Each structure stands twice: as structure tokens, then as C-alpha cells.
Amino acid sequence: xxxxxxxxxxxxxxxxxxxxxxxxxxxxxxxxxxxxxxxxxxxxxxxxxxxxxxxxxxxxxxxxxxxxxxxxxxxxxxxxxxxxxxxxxxxxxxxxxxxxxxxxxxxxxxxxxxxxxxxxxxxxxxxxxxxxxxxxxxxxxxxxxxxxxxxxxxxxxxxxxxxxxxxxxxxxxxxxxxxxxxxxxxxxxxxxxxxxxxxxxxxxxxxxxxxxxxxxxxxxxxxxxxxxxxxxxxxxxxxxxxxxxxxxxxxxxxxxxxxxxxxxxxxxxxxxxxxxxxxxxxxxxxxxxxxxxxxxxxxxxxxxxxxxxxxxxxxxxxxxxxxxxxxxxxxxxxxxxxxxxxxxxxxxxxxxxxxxxxxxxxxxxxxxxxxxxxxxxxxxxxxxxxxxxxxxxxxxxxxxxxxxxxxxxxxxxxxxxxxxxxxxxxxxxxxxxxxxxxxxxxxx
Numbered sequence: 001x002x003x004x005x006x007x008x009x010x011x012x013x014x015x016x017x018x019x020x021x022x023x024x025x026x027x028x029x030x031x032x033x034x035x036x037x038x039x040x041x042x043x044x045x046x047x048x049x050x051x052x053x054x055x056x057x058x059x060x061x062x063x064x065x066x067x068x069x070x071x072x073x074x075x076x077x078x079x080x081x082x083x084x085x086x087x088x089x090x091x092x093x094x095x096x097x098x099x100x101x102x103x104x105x106x107x108x109x110x111x112x113x114x115x116x117x118x119x120x121x122x123x124x125x126x127x128x129x130x131x132x133x134x135x136x137x138x139x140x141x142x143x144x145x146x147x148x149x150x151x152x153x154x155x156x157x158x159x160x161x162x163x164x165x166x167x168x169x170x171x172x173x174x175x176x177x178x179x180x181x182x183x184x185x186x187x188x189x190x191x192x193x194x195x196x197x198x199x200x201x202x203x204x205x206x207x208x209x210x211x212x213x214x215x216x217x218x219x220x221x222x223x224x225x226x227x228x229x230x231x232x233x234x235x236x237x238x239x240x241x242x243x244x245x246x247x248x249x250x251x252x253x254x255x256x257x258x259x260x261x262x263x264x265x266x267x268x269x270x271x272x273x274x275x276x277x278x279x280x281x282x283x284x285x286x287x288x289x290x291x292x293x294x295x296x297x298x299x300x301x302x303x304x305x306x307x308x309x310x311x312x313x314x315x316x317x318x319x320x321x322x323x324x325x326x327x328x329x330x331x332x333x334x335x336x337x338x339x340x341x342x343x344x345x346x347x348x349x350x351x352x353x354x355x356x357x358x359x360x361x362x363x364x365x366x367x368x369x370x371x372x373x374x375x376x377x378x379x380x381x382x383x384x385x386x387x388x389x390x391x392x393x394x395x396x397x398x399x400x401x402x403x404x405x406x407x408x409x410x411x412x413x414x415x416x417x418x419x420x421x422x423x424x425x426x427x428x429x430x431x432x433x434x435x436x437x438x439x440x441x442x443x444x
Contacts, residue, residue, distance in 0.1 A: 005021070026291075030337060041058060041059065083112060103134065107148065269357065323397055
């Protein structure tokens with residue numbers, strides 16, 4: 001489960017395209033940041049994706065990937081030309097491919113490595129989809145199969161691509177746009193697969209082209225309903241529309257941190273076995289098996305594209321840090337795996353995150369002042385140094401990655417030292433005990 005949003009230059013405060021996404025995955029499915037350099041490849045060379053090999057491109061571009069540690073591709077990322085993409089799981093009435101093949105995250109990386117514009121990336125995914133289809137397990141501890149949608153952006157434009165099997169439709173974004181885990185394109189699109197409508201008629205999902213709606217005909221109702229995709233997509237869309245013309249990176253970060261009951265000071269993610277927020281917290285049962293494992297906000301500009309990433313779960317408990325693709329990723333720990341390792345940023349933060357979850361209403365406010373001060377200072381300094389020299393930008397990125405580690409190093413003791421009488425609901429406690437046991441974590 002995920003949420004991905006974009007605001008074009010006609011809707012932002014500074015006229016630049018803004019992209020943002022929460023990557024919602026399983027709690028122990030560690031999230032990592034990697035940069036893959038530009039490379040040339042030999043004729044006939046193959047590239048091994050998550051499951052299968054396909055012919056490699058003659059040249060692949062430098063890419064930043066924010067990804068589940070075990071997958072070749074990524075849930076979100078960008079390349080050296082500012083092309084930036086997020087993908088979403090879609091639950092459709094077409095059967096899911098179970099055999100090893102290309103999965104949505106593979107399409108995303110392949111498009112970033114092979115495209116100089118958002119439109120190029122759109123056509124790359126479409127070409128690969130129509131040639132290979134989409135197939136393969138996308139789950140970590142639990143098998144999960146689905147189709148995919150994509151929000152594809154560059155400094156000038158953005159596209160939404162939604163798929164079911166080998167069928168697809170694409171819509172060019174006009175101002176602000178949001179996608180979640182449901183088909184959002186109805187009966188108007190800019191591009192579509194040749195058989196999109198006829199396939200639905202042949203399946204009996206509609207009687208003729210006049211009755212056709214991509215979202216109504218192709219959506220699988222049960223998973224789409226319980227993912228709360230329509231509610232989340234409406235939530236993010238309304239926030240974007242309400243701020244249209246004045247949208248900033250800070251606002252995009254705030255949207256990714258949205259909780260429906262944020263006005264209630266006693267709100268806790270232990271309430272309920274259904275329901276999913278934009279800032280998603282895992283709980284008990286199959287419907288609440290995902291949490292926001294990593295978050296990304298990007299300002300796309302032809303002269304200076306900057307990305308802010310958490311590299312950690314739950315944006316409400318995380319710090320966004322600035323990164324420029326040409327400056328590399330500052331040192332922030334080793335690559336994570338699916339079990340606790342204090343040498344990795346993801347798992348160091350998980351110790352804090354899971355301690356906060358033990359009494360969310362009491363403990364989250366303990367870190368909020370640090371979070372607000374850090375990000376305000378960071379955003380101000382980045383804004384003052386846009387289009388700065390390589391050394392300036394690299395120094396800023398390294399400074400805030402280091403500062404974030406120093407701040408977070410104080411958080412665990414800060415939250416666990418706050419005595420709590422709160423007891424989470426039994427099913428929620430049970431779920432997190434299981435997650436912690438599987439991750440080999442010993443919680444305070």
C-alpha cells in the first residue's frame with residue numbers, strides 16, 4: 001500500500017515540480033537508499049532484474065533508488081535528468097502472474113535507467129509491459145501479487161500510468177495529482193492500450209464502449225475496498241487542491257505525515273484492525289500488514305533537482321534529509337536486511353519508532369520539537385543554496401545526514417525514559433510482538 005503525489009509548477013510556490021511518496025511495505029522489510037552510476041554495456045549483455053533477465057540497454061543512466069532491500073528495482077527513485085517515479089500496487093480483475101517475471105518495481109528502475117524525460121519513461125514501461133507482462137511475488141515475508149500504477153514526473157511534466165495485466169491507460173497531469181492503491185482513470189485518458197475497452201467487453205465487465213470505465217470495469221472490489229485507497233487518494237488530492245499555487249516541499253512532507261485523527265491528542269495507531277492512513281502504521285491482521293517504510297519528497301528543476309529522503313519508516317517519527325544525485329549518499333550506515341542490525345540506519349530508527357508505538361500519544365511529542373527545528377533549518381539552508389556549487393551541495397547533504405544521526409541518537413533514551421501507563425490493545429500488542437520476534441528485536 002502506498003500514496004504518491006505530484007504538483008506541477010503551476011501549483012507550487014516557486015514554479016517547480018514537486019513529487020512525494022510514502023513506500024508502504026511490511027514492518028521488517030527494511031528500506032534502503034542506493035545510487036547506481038551511469039554505465040555503458042556490451043552488445044548482447046543481459047540484466048538480471050528481481051527474478052528474470054532481459055536484454056540490457058546500451059547505456060544506463062545514474063539513478064537514485066529508495067527500495068526494499070531484497071528487490072532489484074525500487075518503489076520510488078529518480079535519475080540524473082530529474083525523471084522521478086513512484087509505483088503503487090493495483091488490485092484488478094485480471095489474474096495476477098504468479099511465475100517469476102518483471103514486477104512493478106523492476107519497471108520503475110528500468111525506466112529510470114533508460115529515459116531522459118517523463119514521456120520517455122512512460123513509453124519505456126509500456127513497451128516492457130506489452131512485451132513481458134507483469135508477474136512475480138512482490139511480498140517479503142508473505143507472498144503478494146498485484147498489478148501496478150505509476151506516477152512519472154520530470155521538471156516539465158507528469159504522467160499517471162495505470163495497468164492491469166498487459167492492458168493500460170495513461171493520463172497527462174494538468175496541475176496536481178495523487179494515486180493510491182486503486183485505479184483512478186475513468187473513461188477519459190490521453191493514451192491507452194489498443195485492447196483496453198474490448199478486453200473488458202469480452203470479459204463481460206461492461207456491455208459496450210459507451211459504458212466503459214477503466215476504474216469501474218477493471219477494479220477488484222475487495223482488496224481495493226480494504227486498502228482504503230479511495231479514502232487516502234481523496235485525502236491527498238484535497239490537501240493538494242487546498243494549497244494549490246502555494247505548495248512547498250514542507251507541505252508535501254506534511255501530507256506524507258497525515259493521520260486522519262491528527263486533531264485528537266490521544267490518537268494512537270493501535271486503534272482498529274481496519275483503516276489505513278497516508279502515514280501508514282501496521283497493526284493486527286492482513287488488512288493492516290503494511291507501514292510507511294520510507295518516504296521521499298523531490299523538487300524537480302532542470303538546473304538543480306534536490307531530493308529529501310527519510311530512509312526509515314513512519315515519516316511522522318522520521319527526519320527528511322537532503323540529497324543531490326551527483327553528490328552521492330552521505331555515510332549513514334550499512335545496508336539493512338530483514339532482521340535488526342544497529343549498524344544500519346533503518347534498524348537504528350526502528351528501535352526508536354517501535355518504542356514510540358508503545359505509547360504513541362505520550363512519546364511522539366517528545367521528538368516533535370527536534371523534528372520541526374531540524375527540517376526548518378534544513379529547508380532554509382537548501383533553499384539558500386539552490387544551484388550552488390558541487391562542494392556546497394555535498395557539504396549541506398553531509399551536514400544534515402550527520403546532524404540527523406546525532407539527533408536520533410538521543411531519541412531512544414528520550415522516549416523510553418518517559419514512564420508510561422498506557423497499554424496498547426491486545427491484538428496490536430500481539431502483532432508487534434510477532435514483528436519484533438521475527439526481526440530479533442528486544443524492546444524496552
